Amino acid sequence: MRDRESNGSAGTADQGPVAGPPDLNLLRTFLAVYRSGSFTAAARLLGLSQPTVTTQIRALERQLDRELFERLPRGVAPVPFADDLASRVVAPLDALASVTGHGGPDGNGPAAPVHLAGPAELLCVRALPALAPLVESGVRLRVSTGLTEPLLDGLRAGRHDLVIATIRPRGRSLTAVPLMDEEFVLVAAPVWADRIGGPARIAADGPAALHGIPLVTYAEDLPIARRYWRHVFGKRLSCQAAVTVPDLRGVLSAVTAGAGFTVLPRYLCLDELASGALVPLLDPEDPPINTGFLVQRPGSADNPHVDLVRDHLLQAGRTW
Incomplete structure (x- = not known):
């Protein structure tokens, strides 16, 4: 085992396995590291210093004669033995925490936020x-x-x-689990859609039909619009935004009021599209989609x- 974590924190030297059952405090520290994915985060959760957490994990590894975590550039990842150990200790330790008043639905107080x-x-x-x-x-x-x-x-x-x-x-x-797919749509207020010639004009002439129409976007580097141009038109978007708002709800409000055109997630402008306050300027067969993930x-x-x-x-x- 290595004596230094990737963040440079020193550990204790290996001294061979130590007989006897693991100390409960060491197991609590192990579970905190296992759940948080980081010695530093576990230290914060436990109210300990990071070197103390490192030392305790090293002590537990010596007692078990097994390495528990792989050190990564950011945090740590459990090895299969650690997964098995966590599955065996999580229920007893959580039950003990409940009895000692750490809170939760079955404890002495409300669960933490x-x-x-x-x-x-x-x-x-x-x-x-x-x-x-x-x-x-x-x-x-x-x-x-x-x-x-x-x-x-x-x-x-x-x-x-x-x-x-x-x-x-x-x-x-x-760990990440797919949560949703967001579809991006090219939209403008009806006044601009009529001036451009509607979706039929853009379908026929491509993005050139939007020349001279103000672009409203999330940031100066046009991240969502650039992706739409690349995916749908196969071209690089080379224009400057007329308005930037670091909140897509602000972009939606500006475009609905007639400030220009933009690219938005469809979920965000469903009501405006349904009411006619916004008009889709193109209906591609393969719209760009981005997957969102729920991570812990x-x-x-x-x-x-x-x-x-x-x-x-x-x-x-x-x-x-």
Whole structure:
């Protein structure tokens, strides 16, 4: 076994296996690392220093004479032996935590809040309405918004329990399950659609029909629009945005009011398309689609409400 974690934290030297059953504190620390996917995150959860967590895991590995975690550039991943150990200790340790008053549905207090993070638009338009019945039943939520990569870093560090991500995370320190597919649609207000000549004009002339029409988008580098151009038109989008808003709900509002055209996830503008406030400018046979993922750290969560929120989101995501 190595004596240094990938983040440079020192461990204790290997001294061979130690006889006797594992200490309960070592097993608690093991379970925290297993669930959080990181020595640093486990330390935060346990209220310990990171070197202390490293030392305790090294001690447990010596007692068991087995390595428990593979050190990754970001965090750690359990080896198969650790998966088996976790399956054997999780129920007794959780039961003990309940008896000693760590909270939960069967404990002495309410379960801790579930820390959920993801894109602001998807959380506000889809996730939070879907979770409303759970809130009424006593589930507490702490919601954060932002871009996927920083949110995944926060998940690895233990700041979030669940993240809705627009990409599948790399590596094995996080587990990801497909949540939904979002379809992108090219839209504008009717006044611009009439001026352009409608979908028939764009189908015939391609993106040249949009020349001179203001583009409203999420960011200066036009991430969603560029992807649409590449996928549908097979061309590189080379124009500047007239308006940028770092919230797709703002993009939707501006375009509905007549500011120009844009590319939006269909789920976000369903009502406007149904009412005629927005018009689809093209109906390609193969529209661009992006898969969203529900991501968490490996292992069972300390808080049973995390699993409840996860399962509820996965069920609701089938209809999104």
